[in-house]
Amino acid sequence: NAGVMQNPRHLVRRRGQEARLRCSPMKGHSHVYWYRQLPEEGLKFMVYLQKENIIDESGMPKERFSAEFPKEGPSILRIQQVVRGDSAAYFCASSPGLAGGQEQFFGPGTRLTVL
Amino acid sequence: GDSVTQMEGPVTLSEEAFLTINCTYTATGYPSLFWYVQYPGEGLQLLLKATKADDKGSNKGFEATYRKETTSFHLEKGSVQVSDSAVYFCALGSNNNDMRFGAGTRLTVKP
Numbered sequence A: 001n002a003g004v005m006q007n008p009r010h011l012v013r014r015r016g017q018e019a020r021l022r023c024s025p026m027k028g029h030s031h032v033y034w035y036r037q038l039p040e041e042g043l044k045f046m047v048y049l050q051k052e053n054i055i056d057e058s059g060m061p062k063e064r065f066s067a068e069f070p071k072e073g074p075s076i077l078r079i080q081q082v083v084r085g086d087s088a089a090y091f092c093a094s095s096p097g098l099a100g101g102q103e104q105f106f107g108p109g110t111r112l113t114v115l
Numbered sequence B: 001g002d003s004v005t006q007m008e009g010p011v012t013l014s015e016e017a018f019l020t021i022n023c024t025y026t027a028t029g030y031p032s033l034f035w036y037v038q039y040p041g042e043g044l045q046l047l048l049k050a051t052k053a054d055d056k057g058s059n060k061g062f063e064a065t066y067r068k069e070t071t072s073f074h075l076e077k078g079s080v081q082v083s084d085s086a087v088y089f090c091a092l093g094s095n096n097n098d099m100r101f102g103a104g105t106r107l108t109v110k111p
Helices: none
Strands: A005-007 A010-011 A017-023 A031-037 A043-050 A053-056 A065-068 A075-079 A088-095 A110-115 B001-008 B011-014 B019-021 B021-025 B030-038 B045-052 B056-059 B062-065 B075-079 B085-095 B099-101 B105-110
Touching: A005 A075, A005 A088, A017 A110, A017 B045, A017 B085, A043 A075, A043 B099, A075 A088, A088 B011, B001 B085, B001 B099, B011 B019, B011 B085, B019 B045, B021 B030, B030 B056, B045 B062
Parallel strands: A010 A110, B011 B105
Antiparallel strands: A005 A017, A017 A075, A031 A043, A031 A088, A043 A053, A065 A075, A088 A110, B001 B021, B019 B075, B030 B045, B030 B085, B045 B056, B056 B062, B062 B075, B085 B099, B085 B105
């Protein structure tokens, strides 16, 4: 059973370009979470999605950032018109979605560098 | 809302020293508590968890006990190794599948 997959592992973009980060959850998991980790900082929650629904996007910047988790295919975190401050590691996690504070399983992360 | 506060560090220890990383939480209801570990250049891995009061989670020599009376879940290890050098995150999971992470504590173990 493959774990959470993220690609690309490393992404370099110039200021003003778009960044697309992909996350395939573990098999059987219907809940996906995105986190951002700035250098030498902790993990910041961005958004929580179920299939075709955004459940909680309270941690996501209102401008330039969007996320989706379509019925088919991976979850996508999209950053438009990237700026240097977007350089960070972006982690995706998934869970089966059962109630009771279930463990989240993390992917290896995508490290975004904005030049 | 629910939150987690953990000792920020960094923490530097010599090999075979005793480790404690403090974690306290604020929550309504009855959350599950977790410790995750992040090795350099990798994602987070679950280290241990406890789902109810007085439960003790343990793994790889690490232990943490869910203390409802002190709202704490401190991480301990009796004898650390160089390979334990990593960032440790305390986390709280509530019934709505939300998870809140502490700021992380960087541990460096020197030979």
